[in-house]
Amino acid sequence: MPDPGGDPGRSVLFAHHQNPELMAEAREMSLTFADFAHLRRATGEEDPERAWEMYFAHTQPQVRGLLDGLLATFPPEDRDRAAELAGSVEAFVLPSGALESRVFASPGGTPGHLIGISPAAVQLTAEIAWGLELAHPYEPEALPRGWEAATMHAQESLALNLQRYVRALEVPDGGPVSLSALDVAMQHGATTHARGPRDFYIAAMTFALAHELAHLDHGDLLSVEGRETEAFLSERLAPHLRISDEENEELRADAATFTTCFNYFVGVWLMTNKRPTGLLGTLGRLKWDGRHRVTAWHGARRATEACEAYYSAIAILGDLAFRRGDDGASRRLMTTSLRLPYIQQYVQRVREEVLAPAYGPFMWEDRDVRYRKAHHSWRVHFVEVFLPHMCRHQRSDSPDWVTGLKTPADLFREAEVLTAMAAEHEREIAVLTREKGADDPEVLSARAQLATLHAEAGDHAGAVEILEALAVDAARVVGPDDEGTLGIRHNLAWLRAQAGDKAGAAAAFRALCADQERIFGPDHPEVLDTRYELAWLRGDSGDVAGAVSAFTRLSADYERVLGPGHTATLATRKSLAQWRERQGDTHGAAAASTEARAGQYPILSPDHPGTLPAYEQRLAEQERASGPGHPNTLTTRWFLGMLRAKEGDAAGAADAFAGLLDHDLGPLGFDDVDVSVLRGNVDHWRAEAVAR
Known part of the structure; x- marks a missing residue:
């Protein structure tokens, strides 16, 4: 979009709006910030002035073209603003290793701004x-x-x-x-x-x-x-x-x-x-x-x-x-x-x-x-x-x-922040109530949100008090079988458990589950969610075997109704793993946990349980096919060390990094300082392994 036959920063789309003085200031500012050692490495040109000219001539058309395109694609209602910016803004790539972009007010008498983009x-x-x-x-x-x-x-x-x-x-x-x-x-x-x-x-x-x-x-x-x-x-x-x-x-x-x-x-x-x-x-x-x-x-x-x-x-x-x-x-x-x-x-x-x-x-x-x-x-x-x-x-x-x-x-986990937000929310509810009336759906929804804020701040008793009153009002306004009313009852039962009333919570969830099955049918996700809470309370009350049995059946139902990759299915598998572990079934717990993680995270992502084993196998195959000193093998070993470190395998990470030190790491681009850093990593993880 710049004029190919003129100044590399000249606009085509906004030629009538561009300010030549500001364009000249951009050129001057670029030269002012030039790091000639950086330019020499970037261009291969030894002459400082020539190196800068080459860099500016190469980068400026890109920047001006992009600036033109950004302004030209402003929404129709903002086209006047785009034309204004076309005449008051110029941009250039900083000719240095600057780590951050900069915005400057025009240093001359021309009103406007110059944007220096960090190439890094x-x-x-x-x-x-x-x-x-x-x-x-x-x-x-x-x-x-x-x-x-x-x-x-x-x-x-x-x-x-x-x-x-x-x-x-x-x-x-x-x-x-x-x-x-x-x-x-x-x-x-x-x-x-x-x-x-x-x-x-x-x-x-x-x-x-x-x-x-x-x-x-x-x-x-x-x-x-x-x-x-x-x-x-x-x-x-x-x-x-x-x-x-x-x-x-x-x-x-x-x-x-x-x-x-x-x-x-x-x-x-x-x-x-x-x-x-x-x-x-x-x-x-x-x-x-x-x-x-x-x-x-x-x-x-x-x-x-x-x-x-x-x-x-x-x-x-x-x-x-x-x-x-x-x-x-x-x-x-x-x-x-x-x-x-x-x-x-x-x-x-x-x-x-x-x-x-x-x-x-x-x-x-x-x-x-x-x-x-x-x-x-x-x-x-x-x-x-x-x-x-x-x-x-x-x-x-x-x-x-x-x-x-x-x-x-x-910040959202800090009780002080949540308490302040709850107080502000109460003031907003008071205003809404005056404007729309106490029975307006927006007011009822705001009261439910207020209970959530109190609960997140740790005030479970206060949250229970809010929801008890809200449940009565919601049943009166929208009906006892309304999905919103049932949702309030669900949250109220959960909060009672958090406040320590596990027996009351279990009774409330059982009554809710019966009503939900009557209204929605046994396979409705809301019914499954209530069964989840009942299963958890069962284990939390001391019946670990009952919790494992309930979560096993629930996991199968979630997978049948919502699919194996649904968030609720994965959460249920995770809970099943936790209760199996408490029961002493470490093998079953590990299997359920791995299954949950495998469904939760995409394959070959860092948190997927199959990623680390896949790289372990890759390293073994490369060592057999190419030998332990081949660059590809060394790269995989280096990468595997990072993955082991992430998983908390200190001894494994130390072993992977130490294995690199027996070979020439030049093909990987490592120099003496990199090797020194690698030795430091070995020492760190060996110390971690001893400490653990």
């Missing part, structure tokens, strides 16, 4: 997204036989590639990875349907640019007078989660990035694929509509994957900044990475409630949930298990802000 953030995002595409296929059942071996090889390759990044960027003067897996893949062309390596790189660059652009568009980087924003979380909820107004605005901007990227991916296709018109275009319109839906589906997947990979990359870069000694950058990056749970909830809600009705249910299905869960487990595994085993430079200090960081899940 873009490339690491693309590597993670592309690597996970190979490491965990979306539809493994559609792949040819032998896909498991290819998938395990991809998982090992991704881990090695991340290790190279950590090594290259760990120190401030670290250079770029010379030739990554993504680079190699891009050199060999792209696949179809927007799933090729270059598509993942473009998606990563798009998300990084859209992320900073969204913060400008939504105002949190502007002066207070220029802000026109809406809160992402309610103004009442955010303070209880210790989220300031500014952070709430940033959350909204982060969430908007997903929508912006989706609009871009679909909008670019719409620009070049016009819908057929006329009486003779019926068949063409049908084909166009089908291709449009497929494009939207791929666009949603690309935007989701870029989003999740971006925040994972930011978490890794935050850790690297910390070990570089840049506490300011580390704190900013880690704070951003902790927003992912909020953004994931937003993305799922948009795909379920907005995109699925517009394009079709395929925009978010159970398969997507499992696929996203697999990718999430790998990202967590890489950040929490791999990073500590890769680090070549450690810090002895730990600033207060690091130890004080709390995730959203941590």
Whole structure:
């Protein structure tokens, strides 16, 4: 989209809006931030000025083209805003190993902003997204036989590639990875349907640019007078989660990035694929509509994957900044990475409630949930298990802000936060009651939510009191056989058990079960859920054998009614394993637990019970076929050490890492420092094995 015959940053789509002075400032700012040692490594050019010119000429057309595309695909009602941004924003790729992107107010007299994109953030995002595409296929059942071996090889390759990044960027003067897996893949062309390596790189660059652009568009980087924003979380909820107004605005901007990227991916296709018109275009319109839906589906997947990979990359870069000694950058990056749970909830809600009705249910299905869960487990595994085993430079200090960081899940578990939220909810109920009346369904629903907050805060007696009154009111307003009334009775019985009244809870569940069977029939999921609670109370009251018998029958019924992979079926299997273990049936408990985990987690994901045995077998086969010193064998042994460490097998992890030290690790890209780190891992896990 830039003008190929002129300045590499010149726009085509917004040529009449682009500000030449701001464009010149972007060029000057790029030169100001140039790290010539980095540019020399990136371009191979020894002359500093020539190296920068080559870098700018290569990257600037990409950035301006993406900026044009993002602005051109704004919704129709925001086109004026897009034109305004086209003349007040310029972007460029930072010509250095900077770990974070930057936004600058125009340094000259021209009003506007300059966005400097971190190349490390873009490339690491693309590597993670592309690597996970190979490491965990979306539809493994559609792949040819032998896909498991290819998938395990991809998982090992991704881990090695991340290790190279950590090594290259760990120190401030670290250079770029010379030739990554993504680079190699891009050199060999792209696949179809927007799933090729270059598509993942473009998606990563798009998300990084859209992320900073969204913060400008939504105002949190502007002066207070220029802000026109809406809160992402309610103004009442955010303070209880210790989220300031500014952070709430940033959350909204982060969430908007997903929508912006989706609009871009679909909008670019719409620009070049016009819908057929006329009486003779019926068949063409049908084909166009089908291709449009497929494009939207791929666009949603690309935007989701870029989003999740971006925040994972930011978490890794935050850790690297910390070990570089840049506490300011580390704190900013880690704070951003902790927003992912909020953004994931937003993305799922948009795909379920907005995109699925517009394009079709395929925009978010159970398969997507499992696929996203697999990718999430790998990202967590890489950040929490791999990073500590890769680090070549450690810090002895730990600033207060690091130890004080709390995730959203941590905050939602704090009684103080939940109590404050309950008090705020009571005030909201009072307002609703005055406006709509005590018997309004919204008021009744709000009272049920209030009981939940009290229970989560540990106030079970208070929650029971609320639900006892609510059960009477619900039976009067909507009837005793209404599903909502029965649900309140279920929650009330459960809370009585939590408050210590197990006999009362069991009696309440038995009465509820009889009513549910009368109304819904014996195979209704609500009946099965009540039977679950009765089985658990049976064991909790001392009848362990009765609990095992009840859960055995219930597990079979859940599988018959809901299927083997349903959440309720898996939860019942897990409970069966727990009660078998209490009964002393360790073999049966282990079998039930393995079965539950196998159904809960996708195959060959880090938490699937079959993943570690699969790699144990892979190592044995490679040692027989290629020998213990072959690079492929060494890679699998290294990867297996990480998996054993994750499972808590300290002796096994130490043995795997120690076995590497007997061989030449040069083919894996390991240098003397990497070998030293490996020895440290051996010592750590041997000490852990002794301590355990």
